[in-house]
Amino acid sequence: MTASTLTRDPAAPAAHRPGRRVRRRRENLAGYVFLSPWLLGLLGITAVPMLISLYLSFTDYSPLISLGDASWVGFDNYRRMFTADQSYWHAVTVTITFALVAVPLKLAAALGVAMLLNRTMRGISVFRGLFYLPSLLGGSVALAIVWVSMFNREGAFNSFLALFGIEGLPWVNDPDWALYTLILLAVWQFGAPMVIFLAGLKQVPSELYEAASVDGASPWRKFVHITLPMLSPVIFFNLVLETINGFQGFTSAFVLSNGTGGPVDSTLMYTLNLYIKGFVELDMGYASAMAWVFLLVIGAITVVLFSTGRFWVHYSDNEER
Amino acid sequence: MEPNPRAGTPAQRTTRRRLLAAALTVPLLLGGAAACGDDDSSSGGKTELSIFWWGAEKRAELTDQALALYTQKHPDVTFKKTWQGNQGYFDKLATLTAGGNAPDIFQIDDNYISEYAGRGVTLDLTPYTQNGKLDVSKFPESLRKYGEVDGKLAGVAMGENTQGLVYNKTLLEKFKLPEPKTGMSWEEFIDWAANVTKVSKLPGTQDASAVYQALWVYLRQNGKDLYSGKQLGFDEADMTKWFTLWKDARAKGATPTPDVIHEGNASDVSKQLIVTGKAGTSWVWTNQMPELKKNTEDELGLMAYPGDSKVQWARASLYFSAFRGSKNKDVAVDVINFLANDPDAAKILGTDRGLPPNTDIRAQIAASVTDPNMKQTIAVQDELGKQFGPNPPTVPPQGHSKVRSELVRVAEEVVYGRQTPEQAAAAYVSAAKAAIGAS
Numbered sequence: 052m053t054a055s056t057l058t059r060d061p062a063a064p065a066a067h068r069p070g071r072r073v074r075r076r077r078e079n080l081a082g083y084v085f086l087s088p089w090l091l092g093l094l095g096i097t098a099v100p101m102l103i104s105l106y107l108s109f110t111d112y113s114p115l116i117s118l119g120d121a122s123w124v125g126f127d128n129y130r131r132m133f134t135a136d137q138s139y140w141h142a143v144t145v146t147i148t149f150a151l152v153a154v155p156l157k158l159a160a161a162l163g164v165a166m167l168l169n170r171t172m173r174g175i176s177v178f179r180g181l182f183y184l185p186s187l188l189g190g191s192v193a194l195a196i197v198w199v200s201m202f203n204r205e206g207a208f209n210s211f212l213a214l215f216g217i218e219g220l221p222w223v224n225d226p227d228w229a230l231y232t233l234i235l236l237a238v239w240q241f242g243a244p245m246v247i248f249l250a251g252l253k254q255v256p257s258e259l260y261e262a263a264s265v266d267g268a269s270p271w272r273k274f275v276h277i278t279l280p281m282l283s284p285v286i287f288f289n290l291v292l293e294t295i296n297g298f299q300g301f302t303s304a305f306v307l308s309n310g311t312g313g314p315v316d317s318t319l320m321y322t323l324n325l326y327i328k329g330f331v332e333l334d335m336g337y338a339s340a341m342a343w344v345f346l347l348v349i350g351a352i353t354v355v356l357f358s359t360g361r362f363w364v365h366y367s368d369n370e371e372r
Numbered sequence: 373m374e375p376n377p378r379a380g381t382p383a384q385r386t387t388r389r390r391l392l393a394a395a396l397t398v399p400l401l402l403g404g405a406a407a408c409g410d411d412d413s414s415s416g417g418k419t420e421l422s423i424f425w426w427g428a429e430k431r432a433e434l435t436d437q438a439l440a441l442y443t444q445k446h447p448d449v450t451f452k453k454t455w456q457g458n459q460g461y462f463d464k465l466a467t468l469t470a471g472g473n474a475p476d477i478f479q480i481d482d483n484y485i486s487e488y489a490g491r492g493v494t495l496d497l498t499p500y501t502q503n504g505k506l507d508v509s510k511f512p513e514s515l516r517k518y519g520e521v522d523g524k525l526a527g528v529a530m531g532e533n534t535q536g537l538v539y540n541k542t543l544l545e546k547f548k549l550p551e552p553k554t555g556m557s558w559e560e561f562i563d564w565a566a567n568v569t570k571v572s573k574l575p576g577t578q579d580a581s582a583v584y585q586a587l588w589v590y591l592r593q594n595g596k597d598l599y600s601g602k603q604l605g606f607d608e609a610d611m612t613k614w615f616t617l618w619k620d621a622r623a624k625g626a627t628p629t630p631d632v633i634h635e636g637n638a639s640d641v642s643k644q645l646i647v648t649g650k651a652g653t654s655w656v657w658t659n660q661m662p663e664l665k666k667n668t669e670d671e672l673g674l675m676a677y678p679g680d681s682k683v684q685w686a687r688a689s690l691y692f693s694a695f696r697g698s699k700n701k702d703v704a705v706d707v708i709n710f711l712a713n714d715p716d717a718a719k720i721l722g723t724d725r726g727l728p729p730n731t732d733i734r735a736q737i738a739a740s741v742t743d744p745n746m747k748q749t750i751a752v753q754d755e756l757g758k759q760f761g762p763n764p765p766t767v768p769p770q771g772h773s774k775v776r777s778e779l780v781r782v783a784e785e786v787v788y789g790r791q792t793p794e795q796a797a798a799a800y801v802s803a804a805k806a807a808i809g810a811s
Contacts, residue, residue: 221631
């Protein structure tokens with residue numbers, strides 16, 4: 052279908068005619084024309100603003116002045132971030148805590164439910180749909196608002212605890228617990244990785260399980276020695292995506308804390324801190340520097356994940372070779 | 373279907389490619405043309421002014437009517453009105469400004485006016501007051517001054533308010549408790565609140581340690597101030613006293629639990645503990661009374677903050693400013709002048725933004741107003757206004773909003789028992805200094 056498959060068509064008698072290069076160029080042009088909406092978007096909405104923000108990160112730019120009036124401050128923003136700004140490091144700690152706790156829990160929940168749903172029975176697709184539903188609501192503001200009212204002192208969760216005679220805490224307004232209510236919200240939205248796990252589980256050849264059953268393997272051994280290795284590429288994919296997602300958590304923290312990161316900065320996620328610096332304190336140069344450090348760190352974490360992948364991710368097609 | 377590369381004559385293919393190119397360029401050209409079209413707002417003798425404010429629906433209604441009155445008197449001038457709730461308003465304004473599209477007229481408050489004026493976004497209105505295009509002569513002097521940043525008039529106050537302590541009258545009557553008295557000391561007030569808690573089982577008062585305007589009053593009563601020019605007007609010892617005062621109040625049971633205090637520290641009127649029914653008093657601004665009343669069935673009382681109320685001042689609750697880059701500066705200033713000084717416009721606007729800044733008009737409105745909550749606001753503010761002492765504070769410097777948010781954070785560290793008043797005081801002084809760029 053694409054231009055390259057067409058020109059490689061061995062049956063084409065035109066392949067050795069002089070017109071070939073002209074045609075290829077024309078076809079390439081057509082390809083670019085079809086790509087252009089996306090290319091323009093990439094350049095205009097992503098690449099150019101990113102480069103401008105890189106420039107801004109070396110200036111004291113504020114949205115209230117024009118770009119040209121921003122003065123060059125060299126590495127001052129970066130220096131301040133690493134040496135002088137306590138809230139920066141606090142936000143880094145909060146974000147890492149969030150990602151370290153939320154990502155493994157979410158993946159475990161997704162895998163667990165995927166395994167439960169990986170069977171043939173009546174109405175299974177309804178269950179799959181229901182479990183996926185929370186993820187459709189995604190980063191929605193409404194969901195975060197509901198979450199806050201559920202985990203208030205007077206919230207539904209505490210009413211539930213009261214049935215067992217337990218007096219609950221004001222979870223969302225307690226600096227020791229507020230972040231964990233956000234983590235719970237993130238874990239609850241396990242639908243996307245679940246669907247991917249489900250697809251992965253369907254690819255595991257059933258002969259492997261049958262052979263293991265013949266050898267008398269327990270369900271746990273089958274899980275550890277068949278399911279996990281066979282699923283490792285999918286686990287890896289989900290791990291990378293969810294880690295990146297986890298670091299970028301914003302909406303729920305913003306809603307829970309009214310945009311402040313409170314109580315006492317306990318939900319000050321990196322992106323929320325960045326937003327406050329840029330749009331509330333109007334320190335856009337500094338916020339740009341924060342954004343670039345964030346990009347580099349997430350990039351580095353992804354590279355590290357990929358390099359560890361060699362040791363635990365098994366691609367079946369590699370082994371066949 | 374497999375497309376055949378040899379289908380069609382070369383001419384046809386060219387046409388198709390041209391079509392594609394045209395299909396892509398046309399929207400771009402149209403986009404460009406539309407962008408150029410923005411400049412034509414004043415063609416043919418017509419002027420369209422953009423105006424942007426925050427507020428509730430009621431304010432939008434009143435402002436709409438007042439602007440319609442202007443258009444009626446000046447048929448050449450129409451308005452592009454935009455309004456929204458307070459949350460997110462300043463994000464939007466900053467984004468518009470960054471794009472060079474700030475509205476011709478915009479509402480602003482003392483949180484940000486120095487920021488916008490200091491960076492040259494607002495039009496300097498001083499020349500207009502001198503050539504008679506803008507009349508601020510009927511404004512109380514302190515109110516006019518409160519719009520000056522670095523000696524330039526950056527905004528015209530659209531309302532006056534002052535600190536107000538609002539208390540739940542219904543609750544006090546129900547338990548036969550005495551009302552708080554103007555002029556009682558902070559300690560007396562806290563004892564009063566502790567007694568309310570004891571009798572009614574409802575916390576007597578919201579903890580004010582994170583309320584910047586309460587701290588401000590307290591500092592002024594102690595001969596200090598929040599700011600002294602572009603420096604802080606207080607030191608660690610003052611902050612230690614402040615945080616200790618409220619730590620003791622919590623120990624006496626005068627205030628709610630930390631999580632409830634945290635809830636009440638949100639800036640929304642609807643989340644104030646007095647209206648959510650979680651405390652007997654809240655720390656507000658006098659013009660917020662009608663909005664507070666809307667959120668509760670209980671009857672509310674209003675008075676000055678504890679201590680000597682002479683240190684309170686006539687504060688501009690908010691301003692209208694004109695954009696320095698506006699293409700219709702003179703018209704924009706005329707509209708602001710109209711909204712502030714025209715008796716008919718003022719009658720429409722009422723006290724929604726605070727007491728009318730023009731004192732002549734204020735007297736007229738006070739005589740004709742019927743809303744009991746508005747009446748209460750006017751009565752209390754008038755009573756207090758008579759006693760306001762000399763040397764009102766000037767408008768807060770750049771970084772004021774950060775000074776406020778840091779106070780909430782640090783005060784809550786003490787409220788949640790994570791820091792001692794001494795630690796918090798040291799942390800706050802250094803954070804506030806950094807926020808305003810003071811030495």
